[in-house]
Amino acid sequence: MRNFEYYCPTRLVFGEGRIAKLPDLIPSGCRSLMIVFGGGSVRKNGVYEQVKAAIGNIPHTEFWGIEPNPCVETIRRAVEQGKRASVDFVLAVGGGSVIDATKLIVAALCTDMDAWEIVLSKKAEQTKPFGTVLTVPATGSEMNSGAVISRADTKEKFAFSSAHPVFSILDPKVTYSLSSHQVACGLADAFVHVIEQYLTLCGESRVMDRFAEGVLSTVIEIAPSLVKRHDDYDLMCDYMVSATAALNGMIAWGVTQDWATHMIGHEITALSGLTHGASLVIVLPAMMRVLREQKRQKLLQYAERVWNLHVGTEDERIDRAIELTEDFFCSLGLPTRLEDAGIGREIEDEVVRRFRDRSVSFGEGRNVDADCCRVIFDCCR
Ligand code: NZQ
Numbered sequence: 207m208r209n210f211e212y213y214c215p216t217r218l219v220f221g222e223g224r225i226a227k228l229p230d231l232i233p234s235g236c237r238s239l240m241i242v243f244g245g246g247s248v249r250k251n252g253v254y255e256q257v258k259a260a261i262g263n264i265p266h267t268e269f270w271g272i273e274p275n276p277c278v279e280t281i282r283r284a285v286e287q288g289k290r291a292s293v294d295f296v297l298a299v300g301g302g303s304v305i306d307a308t309k310l311i312v313a314a315l316c317t318d319m320d321a322w323e324i325v326l327s328k329k330a331e332q333t334k335p336f337g338t339v340l341t342v343p344a345t346g347s348e349m350n351s352g353a354v355i356s357r358a359d360t361k362e363k364f365a366f367s368s369a370h371p372v373f374s375i376l377d378p379k380v381t382y383s384l385s386s387h388q389v390a391c392g393l394a395d396a397f398v399h400v401i402e403q404y405l406t407l408c409g410e411s412r413v414m415d416r417f418a419e420g421v422l423s424t425v426i427e428i429a430p431s432l433v434k435r436h437d438d439y440d441l442m443c444d445y446m447v448s449a450t451a452a453l454n455g456m457i458a459w460g461v462t463q464d465w466a467t468h469m470i471g472h473e474i475t476a477l478s479g480l481t482h483g484a485s486l487v488i489v490l491p492a493m494m495r496v497l498r499e500q501k502r503q504k505l506l507q508y509a510e511r512v513w514n515l516h517v518g519t520e521d522e523r524i525d526r527a528i529e530l531t532e533d534f535f536c537s538l539g540l541p542t543r544l545e546d547a548g549i550g551r552e553i554e555d556e557v558v559r560r561f562r563d564r565s566v567s568f569g570e571g572r573n574v575d576a577d578c579c580r581v582i583f584d585c586c587r
């Protein structure tokens with residue numbers, strides 16, 4: 207097991223009706239609160255009313271209009287508004303995009319640096335405190351310090367590290383209004399988060415392996431019912447907890463991580479607008495195929511423990527595990543090939559060009575570079 211350090215100060219407040227707890231969670235000394243929202247889904251599903259009723263007479267302003275794959279251009283406007291109002295606490299009400307945007311807003315409120323410069327610096331020096339009311343189980347942003355921000359004019363998308371939320375409220379009932387496509391993308395994102403921390407080296411941590419396999423098996427088990435109906439409370443609970451557990455850092459203790467699928471997926475989204483989870487399901491099966499020798503031992507463990515494949519040669523079991531992974535994504539209604547998702551060759555070429563220009567290489571072997579990315583793209587068609 208590798209050395210590790212873990213710190214997660216986020217108070218999770220889980221369950222039906224918990225938005226009403228907001229007044230106990232927002233620090234009592236808060237003089238100016240800013241609430242950050244997306245495009246308006248919370249007005250249709252009752253979340254906005256619940257939040258307003260809970261905060262009562264706490265002085266606050268509202269910022270509306272954070273888009274999916276939040277753009278720095280929008281975030282700059284929120285920062286201006288927050289600075290004018292001398293905001294000392296921010297509440298994000300939405301999915302990963304609203305929460306990620308808030309992670310940049312709270313950093314930019316503390317400095318004169320431009321928000322994009324903060325993203326490029328990779329780590330926020332200082333932040334205002336913030337909390338979240340999560341409405342999409344997917345990213346884990348409600349319990350981690352990472353954020354992914356896009357820039358519309360250059361079609362770039364980069365991750366940076368900010369602060370953890372002070373608290374996050376997870377009420378499974380607020381997710382009933384998600385569409386089947388949103389649930390599918392959320393399940394896929396959570397699944398791939400686990401894979402990024404699991405499908406690397408064997409034998410580093412028995413307990414992390416079992417945690418990861420537990421989350422993967424749960425997602426596979428609940429997905430068929432979840433994509434059909436989203437108003438089953440118990441199923442939504444397991445979905446929500448799985449997504450949070452997939453990226454709150456706990457399954458990463460002492461193990462080698464990958465993240466190459468995400469790095470390619472982020473570029474596809476930045477250039478085409480494809481939803482985050484939908485980009486990952488195209489890249490992951492190809493990544494498994496291209497790196498099958500490097501990942502052989504872990505793929506065999508994955509085949510055995512997640513897909514219950516016990517017979518056949520090693521190569522047959524690996525082939526079948528990759529096939530089942532791709533079938534699983536297809537069963538969510540998500541295309542797993544670039545052409546089926548309408549992604550043209552010009553996007554592939556641009557991603558490869560960017561990786562070459564930036565001289566980057568990703569993955570546990572640091573070998574997913576521009577050339578390897580080209581081979582992976584060939585496998586995604
Ligand atoms: O904007 P509104 O109107 O609220 O609509 C949103 C949005 O259109 C809608 N929505 C949210 N809650 C809803 C709802 N619709 C009906 N009912 C509800 N309860 O869903 C749409 C998508 O929301 P978004 O926040 O974009 O989804 P998600 O949570 O998947 O976040 C995706 C973003 O997070 C980043 C992604 O790259 C992407 O930018 N990620 C963040 C990570 C992190 N911070 O750790 C890690 C991830 O790997 C990921 O990269």
Ligand code: ZN
Nearest residue numbers: 345395399468
């Ligand atoms: Zn993700």
